[in-house]
Amino acid sequence: MIVSPNDKVVYQLYTNLNKKDITFYHELIAFSSLDLVDISENKTNNMYLKSVDMFKEYIVHSFITSGKMRFILLHEGKNDDSIKYFFQEVYEYYCKALLNPFIDKESVIFSKTFDAKVQNSMKKNL
Numbered sequence: 001m002i003v004s005p006n007d008k009v010v011y012q013l014y015t016n017l018n019k020k021d022i023t024f025y026h027e028l029i030a031f032s033s034l035d036l037v038d039i040s041e042n043k044t045n046n047m048y049l050k051s052v053d054m055f056k057e058y059i060v061h062s063f064i065t066s067g068k069m070r071f072i073l074l075h076e077g078k079n080d081d082s083i084k085y086f087f088q089e090v091y092e093y094y095c096k097a098l099l100n101p102f103i104d105k106e107s108v109i110f111s112k113t114f115d116a117k118v119q120n121s122m123k124k125n126l
């Protein structure tokens with residue numbers, strides 16, 4: 001999930017879930033972690049904030065850009081290094097998507113190409 005500084009969801013992708021599992025439950029966990037992301041952001045100068053929240057079997061990792069866009073990953077336990085590489089690749093794809101002059105920084109990303117690149121990065125790193 002990519003969330004703007006104004007808490008607007010710019011992009012979200014669900015994988016490895018059946019239709020029943022895509023509920024407000026996952027969004028609630030991700031959105032509740034935004035406050036912890038903001039707190040963690042003020043404690044470090046790093047873009048990759050590592051694990052910022054944990055709820056039952058879910059772990060929330062975060063990455064924050066220089067423009068204060070927050071990348072949130074909700075998962076069930078993965079390697080920190082591979083998550084960091086995943087965030088770096090998605091950040092690169094996001095920057096390339098913003099090069100389009102018709103896209104605003106806070107507009108929702110509907111690109112199938114962006115989706116495919118993020119999914120390939122997930123397969124490779126996660």
